Amino acid sequence: MQNINTLIYAPWIIPVIPENQILENHCLAIHQGRIVDCLPRVQAEVRYRDAHLIELTQHALIPGLVNAHTHSPMSLLRGLADDLPLMEWLEGHIWPAESKWVSETFVRDGALLAIAEMLRGGITCFNDMYFFPEIVAQVATEVGMRAVIGMIVIDFPSRWAKTPEDYIRKGLELNDQYRDHPLIKTAFAPHAPYTVSDEPLKQVAILAKELNVPVHMHLHETTEEVNRSLAQYGVRPLERLQRLELLSSQLLAVHMTQLTDREIQTLATSGTHVIHCPESNLKLASGFCPVAKLSQAGVNIALGTDGAASNNDLDMFVEMRLAALLAKALAGDASAIPAKQALRMATLNGAKALGLEQEIGSLEIGKVADIVAVDLGELETQPLYEPTSQLVYTVGRDRVSDVWIAGQQVLKKRQFTTLDESLILSQTQAWAERIRETRKSI
Ligand SMILES: CSC[C@H]1O[C@@H](n2cnc3c(O)ncnc32)[C@H](O)[C@@H]1O
Numbered sequence: 001m002q003n004i005n006t007l008i009y010a011p012w013i014i015p016v017i018p019e020n021q022i023l024e025n026h027c028l029a030i031h032q033g034r035i036v037d038c039l040p041r042v043q044a045e046v047r048y049r050d051a052h053l054i055e056l057t058q059h060a061l062i063p064g065l066v067n068a069h070t071h072s073p074m075s076l077l078r079g080l081a082d083d084l085p086l087m088e089w090l091e092g093h094i095w096p097a098e099s100k101w102v103s104e105t106f107v108r109d110g111a112l113l114a115i116a117e118m119l120r121g122g123i124t125c126f127n128d129m130y131f132f133p134e135i136v137a138q139v140a141t142e143v144g145m146r147a148v149i150g151m152i153v154i155d156f157p158s159r160w161a162k163t164p165e166d167y168i169r170k171g172l173e174l175n176d177q178y179r180d181h182p183l184i185k186t187a188f189a190p191h192a193p194y195t196v197s198d199e200p201l202k203q204v205a206i207l208a209k210e211l212n213v214p215v216h217m218h219l220h221e222t223t224e225e226v227n228r229s230l231a232q233y234g235v236r237p238l239e240r241l242q243r244l245e246l247l248s249s250q251l252l253a254v255h256m257t258q259l260t261d262r263e264i265q266t267l268a269t270s271g272t273h274v275i276h277c278p279e280s281n282l283k284l285a286s287g288f289c290p291v292a293k294l295s296q297a298g299v300n301i302a303l304g305t306d307g308a309a310s311n312n313d314l315d316m317f318v319e320m321r322l323a324a325l326l327a328k329a330l331a332g333d334a335s336a337i338p339a340k341q342a343l344r345m346a347t348l349n350g351a352k353a354l355g356l357e358q359e360i361g362s363l364e365i366g367k368v369a370d371i372v373a374v375d376l377g378e379l380e381t382q383p384l385y386e387p388t389s390q391l392v393y394t395v396g397r398d399r400v401s402d403v404w405i406a407g408q409q410v411l412k413k414r415q416f417t418t419l420d421e422s423l424i425l426s427q428t429q430a431w432a433e434r435i436r437e438t439r440k441s442i
């Protein structure tokens with residue numbers, strides 16, 4: 001008999017790796033935050049007699065979902081400006097609101113709300129891009145959430161930093177502070193081609209290679225972005241980034257709705273990852289990311305929600321479903337992006353894009369225990385022939401019952417174990433009142 005902490009039993013385990021496997025009536029054995037075994041329940045109960053057994057009788061276990069692009073504190077701006085195209089939304093509404101409201105407290109309270117929403121929706125890791133990133137990192141650590149925190153770079157001043165050099169310097173301090181942290185990693189996060197000039201982008205390219213960290217950037221989000229680049233630089237944004245030596249397997253290119261066949265090849269040969277945000281792209285009418293073509297070309301595609309102000313939720317189940325459905329419609333091919341691939345995009349592909357695939361993204365022995373239990377026993381998910389089909393095409397995030405991050409149970413029967421839900425609600429309502437008042441007086 002081996003000494004381990006916990007056994008989690010479920011009728012279905014969908015490990016993602018090995019591919020196409022569904023383990024029935026198995027247990028995951030967890031010890032010191034890692035998956036140390038995966039075996040049939042009958043054997044597990046003999047081998048690990050002293051372990052604490054968690055019995056989930058009508059659930060599927062999946063790897064924690066990876067939200068590969070968000071702006072967590074923007075949850076406080078949810079529903080502030082709807083039904084607008086990107087540039088009008090950003091320049092006319094969001095940036096003015098951010099310049100009025102963004103502060104350390106705003107970021108703390110917004111990140112907390114977002115993390116709570118993400119956890120209860122089965123997200124165990126998020127890739128963030130926002131002002132005051134050190135506050136987001138601190139909140140995530142306190143809650144026990146995994147995060148990749150953006151060392152943001154943008155040409156315009158904010159309450160957090162004044163110049164691109166200032167942004168980079170403060171980002172590097174953050175990188176230093178979190179080196180070797182078990183839950184927090186950092187990535188460069190230059191905002192977009194239309195807000196970051198060549199000099200800081202060259203700096204980012206050099207530093208990212210030196211530090212071996214990802215570069216996370218909005219790219220080819222709209223036709224307007226492409227046209228602005230053609231007018232200002234004489235080339236499309238992707239080509240500009242290629243000239244600045246930013247295209248590589250360290251780059252996470254977010255959105256990518258405007259792509260020629262040649263550009264798809266460039267992404268594939270450079271190893272650039274694409275982060276697909278289908279709901280945000282639809283809501284802002286930005287366009288369609290050619291997911292089936294990218295996938296055929298061998299590009300790694302992960303999924304992100306974007307911020308709650310352009311989505312308007314942080315729901316990776318919706319992103320999985322939209323990714324699968326839109327891909328079929330766009331390719332005119334019902335076999336494009338099957339359910340298994342959508343689940344892989346929301347888990348392992350996100351981990352790969354963030355350079356975390358040795359640690360998370362699948363339920364494999366040796367990986368950290370970032371695990372989500374989804375209840376498939378209610379009538380809305382019956383009959384059940386294929387659990388992965390149910391997860392992608394049928395269930396909503398409200399079916400997530402339990403969540404573990406690095407072996408710590410952060411959600412137990414839909415109750416938070418590290419968060420005070422009523423405090424989050426009252427803080428959020430206080431922000432809504434303040435923001436509502438100034439909107440009335442404008
Ligand atoms: C430098 S902090 C991040 C910055 O990005 C803004 N933002 C949020 N969503 C989008 C999007 O879809 N495209 C471009 N920029 C976006 C956010 O408001 C912050 O200012």
Ligand SMILES: [Zn+2]
Pocket residue numbers: 069070071218306307
């Ligand atoms: Zn974004």
